[in-house]
Amino acid sequence: MPQKRQYPGTRKPKISVVVPCYNEVDVVRHTHARLTGTLRRLSGFEYEQVYVDDGSADGTWEAIESLSRRDPSVRAVRFSRNFGHQAACMAGLREAAGDAVVVIDADLQDPPELIPEMVRLWLEGWSVVSARRRSRDGETLFKKASAFAFYRLLNAVSDHSLALDTGDFRLLDRELVAHLNGTSDKNLFLRGAISWFGFPETSVEYDRDPRLAGESKYTLRKMLALSRRGLLAxxxxxxxxxxxxxxxxxxxxxxxxxxxxxxxxxxxxxxxxxxxxxxxxxxxxxxxxxxxxxGQPDYVVKEQLGTPFRPLVEKERIAS
Structure with a gap:
């Protein structure tokens, strides 16, 4: 059984929430509002929100800039172009400075209200808390069937077991984040890499909601590319x-x-x-x-906003 985490005295544990965004101008403000409301209910914690703009072509970055001016907990990274969802997740993990880091998409299909339960399980000693989908409302039959088949195929052929029916909506302990940040893999499949490290993992179940606005950015081509990356990695x-x-x-x-x-x-x-x-x-x-x-980088950062919890030098030392 994992050992419980304790933070004695005035030391407050810090929670980072990483939000990859690609053309999410219609929903990013709603995402921030729900995230902020949820994080404020975590008494005894400090928190930050790290938005990663993956080369959006709409007004997503301008909306994030507006949020950062009104909310000091908001930090942001802007890519020079679209480098993909996995690159955006990794950029957020490298920027995040919390003792625990939650990765959640901006489309609000994954409910931010699960974060307190994930944090509770983390405090009990779990290093990875995955959100496992019971149902996937608002998605086509093809996408549901292909996702179901992909996870089971990947788990069957993988060199290590993977959490079924989970995406990138997870809470990760700082120690695991440091290991992920230190990897040199240029084609990292994040979901597989998390399981590969072998840290204690549990899950919470939920029913996935339809998108609040806009359309899914995971086209068939991108889904096939992610599947190929997962199988090869x-x-x-x-x-x-x-x-x-x-x-x-x-x-x-x-x-x-x-x-x-x-x-x-x-x-x-x-x-x-x-x-x-x-x-x-x-x-x-x-x-x-x-x-x-x-030797090419995973992504190129064009612009950054906000101040991290701790100095950048210390954050780089942890990731090295």
């Missing part, structure tokens, strides 16, 4: 699968050719298909290796 099974499929196709082609006595018809197409599949899978892994060795 979490398991060597696809690479081994290509070897098995290639061997099976070759043996099947040889057997069929022997029975039908027509090697040109069956042997060559079978061998070609197996080789093509194997080369494609190996190419995916080589692309991931290329991303690692290129």
């Amino acid at each position: 979490g398991s060597i099974t696809p690479l081994r699968l290509s070897t098995c499929v290639g061997a099976a196709a070759l043996m099947g082609g040889l057997g069929a050719a022997a029975l039908r006595r027509d090697p040109k018809l069956l042997l060559r197409p079978g061998a070609f298909g197996a080789q093509t599949l194997a080369i494609g899978v190996v190419g995916e892994y080589l692309h991931a290796v290329l991303r690692q060795v290129q």
